[in-house]
Amino acid sequence: MPSFLPQRLTPDEMKADTSTTFNICIVEDDPWYGQLLQYQLSLNPDYEVSLYNSGKEFFDAVRKQPDVVTIDYSLPDIDGEKLLQKLRELYPELPVIVISAQNKIATAVELLKLGATDYLVKDEYTKQLLWNAVQRIRENAGLRQKVQRLEKQLADKYNFTTLLKGNSPAMQATFALMERAAQTPVNVSINGETGTGKELVAKAIHMNSERQKGPFVALNMAAIPAELVESELFGHEKGAFTGAHSRKIGKFEEAHNGTLFLDEIGELPLSIQAKLLRVLQERELQRVGGSEKIRLNVRLVTATHKNLAEEVKKGTFREDLYYRVIGLPIVLPSLRERSTDIILLAKHFLDEFCRDYRKASITLAPAAHDKLLRYDYPGNVRELKTAIELAAVLSDGQQVQPADIVFAPSARQEGLFGEEKTLREHTRTIVRHYLDKYQNNVPLVAQRLDIGRSTIYKMIQDGEL
Structure with missing residues (x-):
């Protein structure tokens, strides 16, 4: 190898020009012919064309990667094959076009095998063929570049902290679990109240996993009639x-080589649960x-607002299926458990x-902050988003005022106050709800409700719960 050839360049030296100019280097030892090619390509004002008479001159002058290089096969200081290998x-x-007086097919084939983008023979058609080849390379x-931009935009869109806003400790722990889930092939189960973003989490895990180029297929089991579930x-x-x-x-089958997200899997009929278990075990259906057995390569992500462990105890969910789908469990915190994120999300x-909607910027008045922080959010993030969008519509000025924030009555609220009860009866209902929610963890329920543990234990002892 000639001694003038440089060592591998640093990343900064190899960085391509980010301007719209398309940089072309011509390495040609015949001055007249080189100038002819340079003139031809320079007819395009977007092309910046440089001419070099030898391999040494080219390597001495070029310190960053051009967009395309044309090389003469027979240079005085290095032959085309060695120059191509070094490039x-x-x-x-880097696209490299070899231009040669030789019309030997074997030579052309060998150079193309070594990585040449094109091989042109010097004749009366070379100028036009070179013009066409460079145009194709630029296109x-x-x-x-467009694909790279789109891939970056897609990656940014499904970045965990972009997709789900939150700085609270509860959300930071959730992000850590999502990252772990994306890096492993195991099944994932997502548990959380309605409106916490279970499908968003499932799709984000898929888009950050090795299956991201495969399909993401979602199915809500609660929305399908029981008699159609098996077919779906x-x-x-x-x-x-x-x-x-x-x-x-x-x-x-739609999700083959990708991810299948089954939302509200707790609604799956028992008769189908056994068939689902068999498909997961045998990886075929x-x-x-x-009668045909179809092999599958599918990652399963499930979600539910129910406590599947409790459903197993009740006999409404198979225990063997439970252990198949539980995989890596992610529990999405309710908005009540991440109150420090409420204003961040609202903004x-x-x-x-x-x-x-191309509206002028609107901010939240301090009093609006207070109203948002006092609310319980039974509908979680989904409810907050709906309330904020309505507030933006109702706002007359550049600030959202408390009067602009309207929360629709929730089913939970109507269930609590829909009938007249004594304070004692309401208390029992509330305590029972939290015991169910936190798997009868009395210390945790006492902490959430800000009451003494002894109060709850006494209610249990008296048979009120």
Whole structure:
């Protein structure tokens, strides 16, 4: 290898020009022919074309990666094959066009194998062929940059801390679990109240995992009639049952090589739970009415607002299936458990609304902060977002005032106050609700309700709970 060839360049030295100029280097020992090619390419005002008479001159002058290089196969100081190999070593992605007086097919094939982008023979058509080749390379580079931008935007969109806003300790712990879930292939179960963002979490885990290029398929079990669940999950063959006029691909097959998200899995009928268990164990299925065994490569993410362990005790959820789907459990905190995030989220939703609807910036008045912090949020983040969007619509000025913030009555509130009860009866209802929520953890319930443990123990002893 000639001694003038440089060592591998540093990342800064290899950094491509970020301007719109397309940098082309021509390495050609025939001055007249090199100037002819330079003039031809310079007809495009976006092209910056540099001419070098030898490999040494090129390597001495060029300190950053050009967009494309053309090389003469027969240079005085280095042959085309060695020069191409060195360019491939220094700039693995650099397009290189070899221009040669040789029209030997074997030479062209060998150079293309070594990584040349194109091989042109010197004749009366070379100028036009070179023009076309450079144009194709530039178009492909533009497409690659566009794909890279889109991939970055997608990665940013599904970044955990971008997708789910929150600085509270509860959310930081959730982010850590999501990161772990994205890095491992095990099944994931997400538990949380309605409105906490279970599907967002499932999709974020998928988009940050090695399956991100595969499909993400979501299915809410609570929204499907019991008689159609099996067909939705596993598909069916034509004629499998009345109304099956054609073959249907189920959600498991749709999610092959990707992720299947089953929301509200606690609503899955017992009769289907056994079939789901078999599919998860054997990693294959048979469509309803079919005999063909279809192999699957699917990661399962499930979610529910129910306590599946309690459902197992009640006999409404199979214990063997429970241990199959539980995998890595993530419990999403309610908004009540992350109150320090309420104002952060409210400001985020307000900015998002103004941006989407091209409205002037709106802020929250201090008194509006107080109103937001005093509310209980039975609908969690979803309810907060709805309230903020409505407040932005109702606001007359540049600030959201307390009067602009309206919370719709929730089903939980109506259930609590929908009938007249004594204070003692309301107390029993509230304490029982929290005992169910926290798996009969009396110390935790006492802390949440700010009452003495002895009060709860006495209510249990007296048979009131």
